[in-house]
Amino acid sequence: MSLKSWGGYPISKSIEFKFENNDSLKSIILEQESVIARGNGRSYGDSALSNNIINAKPHDHFISFNEEQGLLHVQSGVLLSDILNSFVPRGWFLKVTPGTKLITVGGAIASDVHGKNHHIAGCFSESVESFRLMLPDGQIVECSKLENTELFKASCGGMGLTGVILDATIQLKRINSQYINQTTIKTKNLKETFDTFEKYKSSEYSVAWIDCLATNDDIGKSLVMAGEFGNDGKLGYKSKKKLTIPFNFPSFSLNKWTVKIFNWLYYGKVKNTTSKQPVDIDSFFYPLDSIGDWNKIYGKNGFTQYQFILPMASSYDGLIEILQTISKSGKGSFLAVLKLYGKANDNYISFPMEGYSLALDFKIEKGLFDLLDELDQIVVKYKGRIYLAKDVRVSKAIFEQGYPNIDKFRELRKTYKMNDKFNSLQSKRVGI
Ligand SMILES: Cc1cc2nc3c(=O)[nH]c(=O)nc-3n(C[C@H](O)[C@H](O)[C@H](O)COP(=O)(O)OP(=O)(O)OC[C@H]3O[C@@H](n4cnc5c(N)ncnc54)[C@H](O)[C@@H]3O)c2cc1C
Known part of the structure; x- marks a missing residue:
């Protein structure tokens, strides 16, 4: 069967294995040369793709x-x-x-x-x-x-x-509520955005939508959303589903100008510098889930999400350089999400570290991977790393520089012979 993940790129020819119970799973694992587990395929790239897939979702x-x-x-x-x-x-x-x-x-x-x-x-x-x-x-x-x-x-x-x-x-x-008390803060540049994250550091949740095509003094202008659960005792939950994108959009429909207009409207619709409103769980945490198959707006060639994180000390300079590079390239992204992260845990290859991370969606088109290669160099220069859950093209060299515990991870894989059995297209590419 042809299989792809959320970004729609690449498309892999895979055999899908389903299992009834632990014994049949064991037989599949023992019999197949190489396999990888798959959940709901919402990773963007090739981490859940390989010749042989074990479908854990049922x-x-x-x-x-x-x-x-x-x-x-x-x-x-x-x-x-x-x-x-x-x-x-x-x-x-x-x-x-x-x-x-x-x-x-x-x-x-x-x-x-x-x-x-x-x-x-x-x-x-x-x-x-x-x-x-x-x-x-x-x-x-x-x-x-x-x-x-x-x-x-x-x-x-x-x-x-x-x-x-x-x-x-x-x-x-x-x-004790299905509502989150959200504060939205409109910022004019990256300095203000960082100051706002700092100011709302004790808020349980925070995130910023950033206008990645802004230039010069406007670079880093954002809408920062901070929030906490309410305490009104109202506890219901009904999933929202409003709209489904019925087919792949033609690839010309998403370009620098549509992104610019979207960004202008999105940022412009928030009139006040600071506003407060209660919002429900789905609107606050899962705004994109309410649009079924929204990945189709990127067209049949698919898209990728580029997500990197930079350590606190170099976040500001690194982000300015990256945002300048993106803005100059004209390859805009509707979705550009900036988040503040706390301390890293000690899992071997977990992505987060203390600092800021930016995630940007780009449709797959000519010249994109050249731009992303350029961004990789900046990420590495500022001692950051790329998130595997979103990645589809990072090189072994760039990947390794971001993950200092990778050799420990490789050792453990060897000890348990995992490297002989569990492999994805991604793990082969980045040489795990
Ligand atoms: C709209 C959107 C928003 C997102 N937002 C975020 C975000 O805010 N933060 C974030 O961290 N991620 C985010 N993601 C990424 C997503 O959360 C991860 O990619 C997640 O791993 C997808 O889970 P899945 O069940 O779809 O797994 P898949 O995509 O099927 O697989 C992902 C990885 O998990 C492994 N895996 C799956 N099931 C098993 C299993 N049973 N045993 C062993 N390994 C398994 C696969 O081998 C693969 O490596 C977002 C994705 C989308 C589409």
């Missing part, structure tokens, strides 16, 4: 819930949206959630995803009590911060390269 049962402690035990194919549908009305939310709820728990662990509260709550793995992992020889091991610690640290953020996650116990957090 394994989507809730196993148990400890109401006193908020501990939820689920199979790895459960979607975050399933958890929200069942638990928000009961006053529970995810401790860490990315900008889409349409991912599996297995995918959340494998990418060690983060959300708008990284500066307070860290990555998804911080909410993981334990999970069970099937190794290359079919053995099942329980992994937690106390048990099989090395496997835990390698698998959280390990992009499926340590084995197949079967199920996991995660800690939920108590909420």
